[in-house]
Amino acid sequence: MNDTAAKVVLVGSPNVGKSAIFNYLTGSYVAVSNYPGTTVDISIGRLKCGKKHFEVIDTPGMYSLIPITDEEKVTRMLLTTQVPEVVVHVIDAKNIRRMLIMTLQLIAAGLPVILDLNIMDEAQDRGMLIDIKLLGEVLGIPVIATCAAKKIGLDNLKQAIANHKRAIPKVFTLQEEIEQAVVKISRRLTRHYGLGKRVSALLLLQGDQMTLDMAQTEEEWLEIDAVIKELSVKYKVGLQAMIAAELQVVTDEIVLKVVKYAKLRRQPARTLAGWLGKVTRRPVTGIPILCFVLYFGLYQFVGKFGAGYLVDYINNSVFVPLINPFVERLARTFIPWDWVNSLLVGEFGIFTMGFRYATAIILPIVGTFFLVFAILEDTGYLPRLAMLVDAAFRYFGLNGRAIIPLTLGLGCGTMAVMVTRTLESRRERLLATFLLSLTIPCSAQLGVVLALLSHNTAAVAIWSMYMLVVFISIGWISAKLVPGKRSAFYMEIPPLRLPLLSNVVKKAYSRMSWYFMEILPVFIITSVVLWVGDYSGILNELIQCFEPAMLFIGLPPEAAQTFLLGFFRRDYGAAGLYDLTIAGKLTDTQLVIAAIAITLFVPCIAQFAVMAKERGMVTAVTMVILIVLIAFGSAAFVHRVLSLFAF
Numbered sequence: 001m002n003d004t005a006a007k008v009v010l011v012g013s014p015n016v017g018k019s020a021i022f023n024y025l026t027g028s029y030v031a032v033s034n035y036p037g038t039t040v041d042i043s044i045g046r047l048k049c050g051k052k053h054f055e056v057i058d059t060p061g062m063y064s065l066i067p068i069t070d071e072e073k074v075t076r077m078l079l080t081t082q083v084p085e086v087v088v089h090v091i092d093a094k095n096i097r098r099m100l101i102m103t104l105q106l107i108a109a110g111l112p113v114i115l116d117l118n119i120m121d122e123a124q125d126r127g128m129l130i131d132i133k134l135l136g137e138v139l140g141i142p143v144i145a146t147c148a149a150k151k152i153g154l155d156n157l158k159q160a161i162a163n164h165k166r167a168i169p170k171v172f173t174l175q176e177e178i179e180q181a182v183v184k185i186s187r188r189l190t191r192h193y194g195l196g197k198r199v200s201a202l203l204l205l206q207g208d209q210m211t212l213d214m215a216q217t218e219e220e221w222l223e224i225d226a227v228i229k230e231l232s233v234k235y236k237v238g239l240q241a242m243i244a245a246e247l248q249v250v251t252d253e254i255v256l257k258v259v260k261y262a263k264l265r266r267q268p269a270r271t272l273a274g275w276l277g278k279v280t281r282r283p284v285t286g287i288p289i290l291c292f293v294l295y296f297g298l299y300q301f302v303g304k305f306g307a308g309y310l311v312d313y314i315n316n317s318v319f320v321p322l323i324n325p326f327v328e329r330l331a332r333t334f335i336p337w338d339w340v341n342s343l344l345v346g347e348f349g350i351f352t353m354g355f356r357y358a359t360a361i362i363l364p365i366v367g368t369f370f371l372v373f374a375i376l377e378d379t380g381y382l383p384r385l386a387m388l389v390d391a392a393f394r395y396f397g398l399n400g401r402a403i404i405p406l407t408l409g410l411g412c413g414t415m416a417v418m419v420t421r422t423l424e425s426r427r428e429r430l431l432a433t434f435l436l437s438l439t440i441p442c443s444a445q446l447g448v449v450l451a452l453l454s455h456n457t458a459a460v461a462i463w464s465m466y467m468l469v470v471f472i473s474i475g476w477i478s479a480k481l482v483p484g485k486r487s488a489f490y491m492e493i494p495p496l497r498l499p500l501l502s503n504v505v506k507k508a509y510s511r512m513s514w515y516f517m518e519i520l521p522v523f524i525i526t527s528v529v530l531w532v533g534d535y536s537g538i539l540n541e542l543i544q545c546f547e548p549a550m551l552f553i554g555l556p557p558e559a560a561q562t563f564l565l566g567f568f569r570r571d572y573g574a575a576g577l578y579d580l581t582i583a584g585k586l587t588d589t590q591l592v593i594a595a596i597a598i599t600l601f602v603p604c605i606a607q608f609a610v611m612a613k614e615r616g617m618v619t620a621v622t623m624v625i626l627i628v629l630i631a632f633g634s635a636a637f638v639h640r641v642l643s644l645f646a647f
């Protein structure tokens with residue numbers, strides 16, 4: 001990326017359409033979903049306006065300049081360390097009263113702000129009439145109205161970015177006493193805070209940790225601290241709440257000037273969405289709806305259609321009888337060396353095993369999952385699910401927000417561990433990462449397990465009940481063992497929306513190709529490693545070492561290979577399990593045991609790497625050791641119990 005290109009940073013609260021706008025401006029695709037916290041890291045793209053080149057940066061949403069979660073810190077750091085040419089503050093127009101506060105903060109910070117009133121369609125549906133021109137004059141910055149979902153107004157935004165010129169920022173003053181304290185503090189600030197001195201002083205008064213850390217190294221810190229303390233004793237509600245209320249007063253005055261309301265007739269579509277929105281989050285109706293979604297979305301579509309029908313067709317009717325023999329013939333005709341042949345098309349061949357596992361077994365399952373998940377994300381169901389489970393999640397030391405990484409884990413654990421950044425405390429991120437790595441099967445595992453067990457309803461019931469019990473008990477025990485309290489549940493509930501087909505397809509496709517590009521090299525390397533192991537005899541010895549463990553949990557010795565593979569990638573292990581069953585090597589009881597063990601078994605290498613990066617190596621390794629013990633312990637336990645009942 002060109003470092004000298006002018007930077008355009010898109011900032012704003014979560015779920016206001018920043019990523020949708022980023023995609024339009026740059027022509028690339030980053031995920032757009034109807035829940036707060038979709039973007040957890042920055043994305044960079046290019047924009048060309050006439051002769052000007054820009055580097056556009058999409059950021060994780062943040063509610064205010066004071067970050068709470070890790071992903072909010074990412075945006076704050078970006079604003080203070082980069083020197084943006086333009087900062088586009090994207091807000092949800094219907095929530096202008098709440099969101100304009102941050103616009104004032106950004107202006108006061110001396111940043112070159114353009115205000116984008118997005119989601120104008122919903123504001124208009126509610127009868128809001130916003131005087132854009134007047135708002136621009138009051139704020140002293142360019143204001144643009146857009147509807148990113150329908151691509152309306154985005155070219156105006158492009159023009160505004162291209163023509164933007166820095167102006168002297170307007171100052172919106174607060175109450176006398178606060179202003180005096182701000183002056184006293186900012187006079188004593190000598191370090192480079194990245195934001196203007198006035199805003200830094202205000203942030204200090206509000207207890208912002210990032211500014212505090214720096215201010216404590218100031219020579220006159222004691223004097224600064226005295227000013228803060230002197231002011232805070234005056235306000236019983238606390239300085240932070242006081243300043244927030246003050247900022248709200250200023251914003252309210254502006255909103256009163258620029259927003260008028262038209263009289264509305266009630267719209268039937270809105271009433272239906274409102275009703276559905278309510279019934280999904282009440283336990284009496286919400287739990288049956290959740291069961292309905294899980295049954296049709298996961299069991300029928302991913303399990304039966306994706307992992308059953310599609311895999312069966314692509315693997316057993318296309319790859320095994322047609323493509324594999326063709327490639328084998330090709331290899332044998334043109335490549336005279338036996339060892340190369342076996343490396344490419346042998347039992348562990350790069351093509352016959354690695355490529356086939358990735359394309360014929362894993363991709364259809366992961367693809368169907370991503371499709372269902374994209375639809376769910378775009379409707380706005382997930383935040384409602386978060387509300388529904390919030391009360392139950394308190395027993396696991398989590399709040400309802402954790403449902404988003406946990407359900408995403410049903411797609412890919414690696415992605416999900418990154419999304420735990422949206423959780424507030426270190427403790428919650430730790431607990432969610434552990435539950436994710438232990439109990440949540442990724443879509444590849446889930447699909448294979450459902451497809452293999454689906455002919456026997458009792459087997460599906462035993463497996464799912466067991467997983468639920470492990471989730472609940474391990475969740476409960478870990479919450480007891482890890483000290484700390486759960487944070488309060490706060491999540492904005494967006495309106496239910498009809499998913500846009502183009503976004504659903506693009507998102508599912510982009511995740512599928514990301515996934516495929518990630519797994520293919522690992523699958524190929526795994527095939528090579530296995531081939532070397534097989535050729536040198538090491539694999540056999542390793543498998544032999546693993547065999548007693550297999551017998552201990554009641555599985556045939558051949559299963560050792562599947563578990564070894566699962567170590568490289570969960571999905572590789574799952575695909576191995578599929579192959580074993582097709583070959584008729586497992587009885588129903590053994591299938592249940594294998595399904596339990598492989599679901600609980602260690603996270604794949606990619607997920608482990610993200611765990612180590614996000615939570616630290618020591619934590620990641622400790623988790624893996626615990627997971628291996630629990631997985632084998634569980635499998636052995638189920639083996640003993642099932643043999644008692646002669647299942």
Ligand SMILES: Nc1nc2c(ncn2[C@@H]2O[C@H](COP(=O)(O)OP(=O)(O)OP(=O)(O)O)[C@@H](O)[C@H]2O)c(=O)[nH]1
Pocket residue numbers: 013014015016017018019020021031032033034035036037038039040059060061062118119120121122146147148149150378497
């Ligand atoms: N009705 C309507 N929906 C919109 C508009 N712009 C975006 N959306 C929808 O709003 C939701 C959020 O969009 P995103 O682009 O993911 O929002 P974001 O600001 O990047 O959100 P985070 O990544 O969570 O911070 C998606 O469901 C979009 O389809 C709009 O102008 N009108």
Ligand SMILES: [Mg+2]
Pocket residue numbers: 018019020031032038039059060061
């Ligand atoms: Mg986003």
